[in-house]
Amino acid sequence: AEKILDMLRQAGVSTENLDEKKHAFWDTQPMPHGQQSDLPEGPIVPNKNPDEIRSEPYNMPTGFEWSTLDIMDPVQREELYTLLANNYVEDDDALFRFDYSKEFLEWALTPPGYSTELLLGVRATSSKKLIAFISAVPANVKVQSTSRLDVVEINFLCVHKKLRAKRLAPVLIKEITRRVNQTGVFQAVYTAGVVLPVPVASARYYHRSLNPKKLVRVGFSRLNPRMTMARMQKLYKVPDTPKHDLIPMTEEHVDGVHKLLSAYLESKFLLHVNFSKEDVAHWLLPRTGVVDSYVLVDEQDKTKVTDMVSFYHLPSTILGKDDTLYAAYSYYNVATTMSLLDLMRDALILANSTGTDVFNALNLMENDTYLEELKFGKGDGNLQYYVYNWSCPSMKASDVGIVLL
Numbered sequence: 001a002e003k004i005l006d007m008l009r010q011a012g013v014s015t016e017n018l019d020e021k022k023h024a025f026w027d028t029q030p031m032p033h034g035q036q037s038d039l040p041e042g043p044i045v046p047n048k049n050p051d052e053i054r055s056e057p058y059n060m061p062t063g064f065e066w067s068t069l070d071i072m073d074p075v076q077r078e079e080l081y082t083l084l085a086n087n088y089v090e091d092d093d094a095l096f097r098f099d100y101s102k103e104f105l106e107w108a109l110t111p112p113g114y115s116t117e118l119l120l121g122v123r124a125t126s127s128k129k130l131i132a133f134i135s136a137v138p139a140n141v142k143v144q145s146t147s148r149l150d151v152v153e154i155n156f157l158c159v160h161k162k163l164r165a166k167r168l169a170p171v172l173i174k175e176i177t178r179r180v181n182q183t184g185v186f187q188a189v190y191t192a193g194v195v196l197p198v199p200v201a202s203a204r205y206y207h208r209s210l211n212p213k214k215l216v217r218v219g220f221s222r223l224n225p226r227m228t229m230a231r232m233q234k235l236y237k238v239p240d241t242p243k244h245d246l247i248p249m250t251e252e253h254v255d256g257v258h259k260l261l262s263a264y265l266e267s268k269f270l271l272h273v274n275f276s277k278e279d280v281a282h283w284l285l286p287r288t289g290v291v292d293s294y295v296l297v298d299e300q301d302k303t304k305v306t307d308m309v310s311f312y313h314l315p316s317t318i319l320g321k322d323d324t325l326y327a328a329y330s331y332y333n334v335a336t337t338m339s340l341l342d343l344m345r346d347a348l349i350l351a352n353s354t355g356t357d358v359f360n361a362l363n364l365m366e367n368d369t370y371l372e373e374l375k376f377g378k379g380d381g382n383l384q385y386y387v388y389n390w391s392c393p394s395m396k397a398s399d400v401g402i403v404l405l
């Protein structure tokens with residue numbers, strides 16, 4: 001269809017109403033399409049009553065079957081790890097592929113209120129091999145003037161490389177939608193590197209080199225022709241210890257972090273999670289090699305948290321080489337006794353001391369107040385934010401206060 005459209009365009013034929021069928025699946029989904037931009041904020045398709053929701057699973061092609069995953073079973077967790085390690089997101093030049101660890105997947109998929117029914121896999125009936133997956137975990141968010149909306153966060157959509165372009169993804173998406181609807185939830189939040197109908201916000205990736213020698217060696221960065229490697233290492237060198245006495249977050253800080261983070265998100269952003277204390281404990285208590293969180297506490301009252309910084313660890317396999325790129329991603333950060341710039345300078349120092357090669361941040365929240373000063377370079381990756389079955393005006397990246405994994 002694209003080729004025909006291009007030929008028509010080259011012949012000077014206007015195609016604006018022809019390419020509406022550009023998305024055979026997504027044009028059937030309740031997402032804001034152009035002409036609906038004047039819709040009031042809210043659901044596009046009204047909530048369904050239980051008896052209006054299809055009761056049987058969607059049909060898989062012959063030879064494949066649905067199979068929910070018990071992520072707490074090490075064998076099944078290993079199966080998911082292997083599927084993603086070999087078939088999940090790669091960069092456009094196929095230099096890297098995300099290598100979410102088993103511990104990371106357990107963390108990402110077991111927040112308070114999660115259900116195995118929504119950790120949805122597809123197996124080949126004969127071999128029982130896991131060949132596809134999609135996940136939904138519960139969250140409550142504020143989106144613009146809707147202060148509390150029950151949603152799911154969708155992630156880890158993956159179809160084995162050998163089964164691509166067979167329209168399996170739409171079946172996975174329809175089935176997870178059906179199951180989520182059965183729990184009484186009708187909206188979802190998700191991000192993707194691809195542009196689909198229709199992003200609610202677009203964010204840009206920025207990268208801060210910590211180990212430039214490795215980044216140049218593996219092709220992540222290029223050495224500026226007018227610069228020697230020694231000069232580049234000097235440029236990106238960071239101290240060994242942080243300027244402030246940030247300490248690792250522990251259980252006793254959960255209430256203080258919940259209070260600090262909730263007030264910050266509520267005051268500044270149009271899209272953010274309404275974290276419960278249990279959510280804060282799950283998403284922010286440190287897990288080695290998965291997520292690190294540090295807090296600054298008030299000297300007089302040790303349970304009062306005044307500042308926090310956190311980042312998650314998502315390595316990438318370097319394709320074709322037996323090597324790994326160690327990346328840390330900025331997560332949730334709140335500065336009240338110092339500038340965010342000062343706080344993030346310490347984040348780089350803390351991440352560097354855990355063997356990180358590159359520290360990544362999106363231009364969300366207030367991140368653009370420090371990216372340039374701290375020598376982040378603009379990446380070529382964009383991350384599109386989506387809210388499924390929700391009509392609302394689009395937002396700037398700085399209005400977005402939610403970081404998905």
Ligand SMILES: CCCCCCCCCCCCCC(=O)SCCNC(=O)CCNC(=O)[C@H](O)C(C)(C)COP(=O)(O)OP(=O)(O)OC[C@H]1O[C@@H](n2cnc3c(N)ncnc32)[C@H](O)[C@@H]1OP(=O)(O)O
Pocket residue numbers: 022023024025026027087088089090152154155156157158159160163164165166167168169170173176177180181185186187188190191192193194196388389
């Ligand atoms: C209320 C509850 C609602 C819950 C659901 C909310 C929606 C959740 C939506 C999912 C959020 C996921 C969040 C993340 O995990 S983003 C990460 C996605 N995963 C990867 O990129 C891993 C590597 N790639 C793959 O595994 C496959 O290429 C995937 C599985 C991505 C597509 O498989 P395949 O390449 O074999 O294609 P197909 O022939 O089966 O299907 C083609 C159709 O699929 C549409 N497509 C392609 N990529 C994506 C994508 N990333 N999100 C949504 N749709 C996508 C495409 O536009 C086309 O539709 P249309 O253009 O013709 O219309």
Ligand SMILES: CNCCCN(C)c1ncc(F)c(N2CC(C(=O)NCc3cnc4ccccn34)C2)n1
Pocket residue numbers: 089090091092096097098155156191192193205314316325360379380381382383404405
């Ligand atoms: C559905 N969850 C969304 C978050 C998944 N995340 C972290 C992600 N989604 C799309 C991206 F574009 C992206 N980028 C980080 C930037 C980057 O580092 N690009 C070079 C690179 C190194 N390793 C990889 C692996 C895959 C793709 C690019 N890679 C671009 N990150």
